[in-house]
Amino acid sequence: MRARPYPAWISRLFIFSVAALAFTGFMQMPLAKRYYLTEVPGMAWTGDFYMVHKIHYLLAALLLFVVGLTVVNWLRAWKDTLVLTRLGALRVAVVGGLVISGGLRVYRNLPDVTLDPAVIVTIEWVHLGLVMVLGAVALIALVRKSSAYAVRK
Amino acid sequence: MSKNNDQPGKVSRRGFLKALGTGGVGLLTPSGAVAAGKGRVPQPSDNELATLLDLSRCIGCGECVSACRESNAHKFPEPVKSFPAMSPSKRAKPEDWSDKRDVEDRLTPYNWLFLQNAEVEYQGEVYDINIPRRCMHCQNPPCANMCPFGAANKQVNGLTRISDSLCMGGAKCRTVCPWSVPQRQSGVGLYLNIMPRFAGNGVMFKCDRCYRLLEKGELPACIAACPEDVQTIGPRGEIVARARELAAGMDGFIYGLEENGGTNTVYVSPVPFDLIDKAIDKDGPRGGRGKVAGGKAKGLGPGKPHMGPVKDVMADETNLATATLLAPVAGVVAGVLGLGAKLLKNGEEGSHES
Ligand code: SF4
Ligand code: SF4
């Protein structure tokens, strides 16, 4: 696999937060108890919807931190030396959509916010759908051995 | 509204909702882009519709229960049997109320309102309190906020509704509801068309505040049917003021202002609610007895809400929302403060990992 020209730890942080977000995201569905995941030692928390929800929020904060950092770095310096790969650009777009739909999801849950039910269903399914797309694209990238988002110009 | 109403202790009857539609609330139900554009309710506590239940008036006649059943019968599930097999069968058990439609002593998919009774001794007097129970229509409802499919929703007019065409029947709403209100019927709904064996288990049902009647400017069935005028409906600001007045007048107590951060159902009682909570038959997971009393209806989930204290269950998430707002800002600041240059250097020094 090609070496990434950007710092390893930022990749690791990104991969960790996205993977953990995907997991806690799927755990928003009532699956943990039904499929005995709660009985795996150390995984009992997956059955606590409130706990899973809060962890999802915290991980979202972590991802947003990484995104903020990366965007600024890109604008300040990286864009002169790096170029997004095609699959990288696609994943950036999908992550962007996830961030926006997730942000709307957080906004929707504020006590003084009430959105139209049709809008909420759209947000919900866009968010869920984009996770699936991201998973698929990431798998393709992995298979094609082009999992780096950006390469040197 | 209804300042000229001559009935004390009551906002008004039929027709007032019509006035409400053109005045105060403006939107009884959000319709399309208008409501979406409006989105935010600036003062949810004042403009949402809330109900007030004066428990000192309820005689336990059950007219409201019958009216609710009759009025909503067309929304009740009609499952076709037999149900598809589910995996793992030990964990995913069907919940079937279709042969128990007559059950009236708890919430079921066919009974969205029931009466609890509490005989309470208070200050040397014995009170016989009847309590109509149904969805509390929380102001920040976890059933809606936590639904992963957007099937449960709160409307701008302050009621919470579960869409029977989107619900997968996972019963998460019942688990996260502080009162375990929604009830499941298997063998109906979307899950049958997706992966009936592996995901979903029916549809969740509960009081929807008779939203169709509200849309027409009419009162919810249970309110209209009550011979004792136990219930009043109106903008929450007015309902809360009225509840306070009423409670002060009878030296009584209020349930619904603080509970779960505030609900759009406000009970006023002449006796404290913790005494009521001790006396009523309840089997909710929080403050209840855990399992259904007497072992009957096992596996069909709790359907008798408690009347204990409930903290604001979405409060932590609300606080964390700030963290998600600040996180990208922190990232940007870190980048601007020069972390970017350093990062790039590190990057050039080689991160030859796969
Ligand atoms: S009482 Fe339960 S079902 Fe009703 S709105 Fe509140 S959380 Fe939802
Ligand atoms: S508001 Fe309608 S659905 Fe809710 S309890 Fe009353 S009659 Fe039943």
Ligand code: SF4
């Ligand atoms: S109809 Fe009125 S008085 Fe009769 S049980 Fe219902 S709320 Fe009480």
